[in-house]
Amino acid sequence: MTPARRISLIAGSVALLGLAGLAIAQIAGNDRGVPPIDSSANYEVGNVAVDVSAKTADQARTFGWRLAQRRAWKTLWAKVNNQPEANAPNLGDGALDSMVAGIEVEDEQIGAHRYIAHLGVLFDRSRAAQALGQAQAGVRSVPMLVIPVMWSGGAPQSFEHRTEWQKAWARFRSGGSPIDYVRPVGTGLDPLVLNAAQAGRPGRGLWRNLLDQYGASDVVMPTVQLVRQYPGGPVVAHFSALHGPDGDVIARFDLSASDSDHLPRMLDEGVRRIDEAYGQALRDGRLRTDSSLIVEPAAVPALPEEPTVEADSAIALAGAPSTFLVQVDTPDDPALVQIQASLRALPGVKAVATDSVALGGISVLRVAYDGDPQVFRTALASAGYTVQDTGGGLRLTRPK
Numbered sequence: 010m011t012p013a014r015r016i017s018l019i020a021g022s023v024a025l026l027g028l029a030g031l032a033i034a035q036i037a038g039n040d041r042g043v044p045p046i047d048s049s050a051n052y053e054v055g056n057v058a059v060d061v062s063a064k065t066a067d068q069a070r071t072f073g074w075r076l077a078q079r080r081a082w083k084t085l086w087a088k089v090n091n092q093p094e095a096n097a098p099n100l101g102d103g104a105l106d107s108m109v110a111g112i113e114v115e116d117e118q119i120g121a122h123r124y125i126a127h128l129g130v131l132f133d134r135s136r137a138a139q140a141l142g143q144a145q146a147g148v149r150s151v152p153m154l155v156i157p158v159m160w161s162g163g164a165p166q167s168f169e170h171r172t173e174w175q176k177a178w179a180r181f182r183s184g185g186s187p188i189d190y191v192r193p194v195g196t197g198l199d200p201l202v203l204n205a206a207q208a209g210r211p212g213r214g215l216w217r218n219l220l221d222q223y224g225a226s227d228v229v230m231p232t233v234q235l236v237r238q239y240p241g242g243p244v245v246a247h248f249s250a251l252h253g254p255d256g257d258v259i260a261r262f263d264l265s266a267s268d269s270d271h272l273p274r275m276l277d278e279g280v281r282r283i284d285e286a287y288g289q290a291l292r293d294g295r296l297r298t299d300s301s302l303i304v305e306p307a308a309v310p311a312l313p314e315e316p317t318v319e320a321d322s323a324i325a326l327a328g329a330p331s332t333f334l335v336q337v338d339t340p341d342d343p344a345l346v347q348i349q350a351s352l353r354a355l356p357g358v359k360a361v362a363t364d365s366v367a368l369g370g371i372s373v374l375r376v377a378y379d380g381d382p383q384v385f386r387t388a389l390a391s392a393g394y395t396v397q398d399t400g401g402g403l404r405l406t407r408p409k
Contacts, residue, residue, distance in 0.1 A: 043171055043175050043176050043179040043194065043195055052085055052089075052131070052132040052134060052137060052182075053129060053130070053131050053132075053182040054081035054084050054085050054129065054130045054132070055113075055115065055129040055130075055277070055281065056115065056127050056129070056278065056281075057077045057080050057081050057084075057127065057128045057129070057130060058126075058127055059073040059074075059076045059077050059080075059124065059125070059126055059127075059128065060073075060123075060124075060125045061073045061076060061123070061124050062122050062123045062124075063122060063123075063124075064122065065121075065122070066119050066120065066121055066122070066124070069119075069120075069122060069123055069124035070117075070119065070124045072124070073124040073126055073128070074112055074128065075102055077112065077126075077128040077130055078102070078105045078106075078109055078112075078130055079100075079102075079105065081128075081130035081132075082097065082100060082105055082108075082130075082132075083097040085132060085137070085141070086098070086140075086141060088288075089141050089142075090141070090142060091292060098140070100140065104140070107136060108132050108133055108136045108137045108140065109130060109131065109132060109133070110131040110132060110133040111131045112128055112129065112130055112131070113128065113129035113130075113131070114126060114128060114129075115127040115128060115129055115274070131182075149187055149189060150187060150188045150189050150227075150287075150291050150296060151189065151225075151226035151227055151298060152189045152190075152191050152224060152225040152226050152227070153188055153189060153190055153191060153225060153226075153227050153228065153229045153287075154191045154193070154203075154219070154220060154223050154225035154227070154228045154229070155178060155190050155191060155192050155193070155228075155229055155230075155231070156168075156203050156207070156208050156228060156229075156230045157172075157174045157175050157177075157178045157230075157231050157232075157233075158174075158205050158208050158230055158231070158232045158233075159172045159173070159174035159175075159232075159233050159234075159235065160232070160233070160234035160235065161234075161235045165205035165208075166205055167203060167204050167205045167207075167208060168193065168195040168199045168200045168203050168204060169200050169204050169205065170200075171195065173272060173273060173276055174231075174233050174276060175195060176273070176276075177273065177276035177277050177279070177280050178192060178231070178280055179192070180277060180280075181277070181280045181281070181284070183284070186284050186287075186288060187288045187291055187292075188229075188284065188287045188288060188291065190229075191223055191224060191225045191362070193223065193363070194342075194363070194366055196342050196345075196346070197342075197345075197346045197349070202219060202222075203219070207219075208230045208232075208251075208256070209256070210254070211254055211255060212254075213254065213299075213301045213302060216228065216254045216302060217302055220302060221359075221360050222360055222361075222362065223362050223363075224360065224362025224363075224364070224375045224377075225362075226298055226302070226303075227252075227253065227296075227298045227299075227302065228252075228253065228254060229250070229251065229252050229287060230251040230252070230256060231248070231249070231250055231251070231279075231280070231283045232248070232249040232250075232251055233246050233247065233248050233249075233276065233279060234246065234247040235272075241268060241269060242268060243265060243266065243267055243268065244265065244266045244268070244269065244271075244272055244275070245263065245264075245265045246263065246264050246265065246266070246275060246276070246279060247261070247263050248260075248261065248262050248263070248264065248279045248282070248283060249261050250283045250286045250287060250290075252287070252290070252296060253298075253299050253302075254299065254302070255299070259286050259287060259290045259295065259296070260282075260283070260286035260290075262282060264278060264279055331377075331378045331379075331380070331382050331385065332375060332376070332377050332378070333375070333376045333378060333382075333385065333402060333403055334364065334373055334374075334375060334402030334403070335352070335373070335374045335375075335376050335402060335403050335404075335405055336371050336372070336373055336374075336399065336402060336403070336404045336405065337371065337372055337374060337405050338370075338371060338372075338406065339366065339367065339368055339369075339370070339371070339372040340368070340369060341368055341369070342368060345363075345366065345368070345372060348374070348405075349361050349363075349374065351392060352374065352376055355378075355385075355388045355389070355392060356388065357378050357379050357380040357384070357385065357388070358376060358377070358378055358379075359377040359378065359379050360375075360376070360377040361374055361375070361376050361377075362374065362375045362377075363375075373402075386403075389403070389405060393407055394406065394407055395407065
């Protein structure tokens, strides 16, 4: 690995840590809300163990990162293609360098001639697509609303307060997962409607309203129960991967941490294994959406035949439902809540869901509108927005 490449990877890791610090700083002073740190489409392979020796400490670290890339590639290929790692094609270091977007150091020990570490490797999705083959575009779940429930001290919590379990799900990079997770931030109305009590309610009417509000079609409730042996001592965690409003059990397993300092890493491993369990259930056909959550469209009376409209016509039928991806500036959480409220107040808007949140940047909202798309643009302009077409959605700005 060249010095320039190594510096680039180190800078990438520092940048990722800087983003994490920024996200934490933005929610400081508030005990609710953990925005997902990384919602990019990068593939991530974490907890890659390496133990190498060389003539110098710098060489040992370089060899360790090279080895981590090779091992992570085989793991990623096997996961995407649902085949054994032994079947993964062997790629040269140059090809891997071009696909790796960054390397995260989870923990490392550096000696004079030895390097021992656990590393996370990020692969750029677009650059890795050809090498991964067509299987990457295979089975994909419907949008799944995530309600992480943590039991600690005999009481359950979800978004009522910021928990270590919610933080673990915010840290998880879902780009390489076959599950389309919809991860709420935990602010605004989230603590009121996505609490631990809701996770145990079977009523389908409320569930349908919630899923529609968040732009999801189904729900998963990853649950963890923490049992502390004594204050500051070992922690045993009982994990459950639950699915659907009735909490169907997909998988259960236990993990342990030697003390509270190792709790975040144990929870990250729990998220990873739960994601694998959901992915396997999807491939096995066990992650089917409950039919009671599916809203059947109302029967529409037959209309008299109209003259044929050319296929390239941009005219939409009045009353036809449309979905828009809307980009908006969100300098802080109150601004995001205000924009969501202003969009929901527009006539014809049926739902506003958050696709991705970037506090201090540009967030993406999914707006379901019942009517002519041109009328929707006019309504946005009347509400004070400047509307720009981005080719795949709309970019909204307001005069400062």
